[in-house]
Amino acid sequence: MQNTIRDMARYIKNIIPPNIPETYTLKAMFEHVSGEENIRNGILAFRDLLYLVCDRLIADGSLYDKPVKNTKNNVSHPSLPVSYPFLNNVKSILFNIGYHGELIENGGGILLDDLKLLTSVIGADGGKMKAKISNPKLIEALRFLTCCGIYFDGIDLDARTLDMSKATSLKISYPDNPVMLTGLKVMAIAQKDLYTKGNHDILLRCDYRVLKDEDTEVISILKDFVAPLPAVVQDFALKLHQRYLDAGLTCIVDVFYLGIRFIYSHKNKEIWTFSAAHESGYRILIKAQNTHIYSDVIETFPLPLQEKISRGYGCNKKLFGEPCQKGCHGFSFPLDDSIIDISQDIEVWLDKEVSCLQRKKHLSN
Template identity: 45%
Template sequence: MRKTLQDVASYLKEIMVPETHEAYAINPAYTNVSLEESIQEGVLAFRAFLVRLYDVLYAKGDVYDSSKKVAHEYENRTTLSVYYPFLHNVSTILMNIGYHGMPVENTQSLACGNTVFNGKLPVSKNLECLRFLADCGICIDGIDINEKKQNLSDIKTIKITYPDNPTMLTGLKVMAIAEIDHGTLVNQDIFLRCDYRVLKKDETDVLSIVQDTIKHLSADVQDFILQLHQRYLDKGLTCVVEVKGFHIYMKYCYKRKDLWGINASLNNGYHINVKSTKTHEYTDTIKTFPPILQELIAKGYGCGRKREIGHCDGGCRGLPISLDDSVLDIRDDIETWFDQEFSCLQKK
């Protein structure tokens, strides 16, 4: 079943990095934007603006959700430009405003040229995005956003303000720079997640990233995940965080081999995935597991076509375990499974 634009709005609110009021040192790559304190205040204001934007998107999603393309059933990543083009276009223009806009009037506004527009879109689509941003509280002077027949290349200067909290413009600018100039293949979507952690001079501890990611799960499930996290770090595994296509993947690796991971995904929710390849070496242990785990393991990890199923069944992404409260009933068996798999990997 296709996820709607309202679903996207709710999910993006969930995976935004939690706000912090603690001071943190800013990487020198960003300090030319403003003073450290102003950047921190601006990021908080920008995060609050994104919450507002997602609320408006949720309320008006039906109007803008024109694409009917459905993602593959087992795909964890989401490509906005393909499945939710309106939000992609809004994000592009908003980033352009932040990146190309020059702070004026004592940083109370941004002066922009026509570089803020998306040249690949018709005038009507650009204006539609600007009207949406206006609904979110951004004031746009220098262009009539309701005039359909105009040449955007003739626009010389546009003034952008946010009267509700002008500090937001500083946050908008620094987060746009972070996304465009400093985003990586394994840390994407910085802008719409307001991942201010990339601005820090010091690297963020992986434990805090895990805690931030699972914050919407029940307290007992969070405790279970954090126990697993520490258990396998103590055993010598490393935790590597990747964010691609709004899919947050925290994978636990032995050498270069993924053993298991924690996932947050628009299409597939919060789940553990297990990439077990040695189950044939501990079949007697598997027989002691509850039926739900035995059936999952019997399905097998790997490409469905190569496993002679004849079609894709999501096996290449690992064996999934939903992170709802039902996982607590099998927590001990999950640990035993992971321990056995890890033990076999060490023998290699």
């Protein structure tokens, strides 16, 4: 079943950091934009704007859902530009305003001297895509942003079409909280200039962490990641994280488009992962490849878990031409209340898998 723009908006709202600190040191590259305190306040205001955008899409998503071609592939590997073009247009326009616009009136407005700059479609890395936002779609997205409290002076949004040749400049304001424009400016710069592989869509996620002059501890990012989950599941995830860092595993955070992963590895070999994606939700993925060595332990697990392990994981070649079922991701379990029933079994299972890998490494040395 094709997910709706409402589903995507709910997901994005969940992955926007809920606990942005009021004090942190910024990279020197932002000194020219504004003072640190003003930028930090702007980031909080921009985060709140993103929440508002999500809330409006959740409430009125049916107005903006578009029929999607090639549904099977989009369900398997959906992308924002293809599956949710309206949302991608909104994101692109916000980026174009922030990146190309000039803060004016002591940060109370943004001046964009060329309306055509709004029409660039922006990818997950902040780069321009070949496509352009058409005139009708531009009007639609600007009207939506007006409903979110952003004002555009120099353009008639009641008109059926926009005459790009006559619009010489555009002033953007946000009367509800003008400092938001400073936050938008900084996050747009970060999206373009601080993008790295494994950290997509910085702007849409309001990933303020890339602005900081110091690295953010993984545990802090994980706490934000699990914040939407039930408290007991949050406790399980944080406990598992610490347990296997103590056991010598490494953890890296990877954001591919809007999918987020915390990958736990032994000597660069992935063992298990916390994962979130809008099409599959929050999950724990286990890539255990040594179950045959400790089959006696697996026999002590609940029967449904035993049966799942016995089926193994991977992509069935007979699925070629059908929607990808992500079998290569490993044994997959939802991160919800159901995981608590087998939480102790998962710990025992992972302990055994890690022990096998450590033993193999010792023997090879």
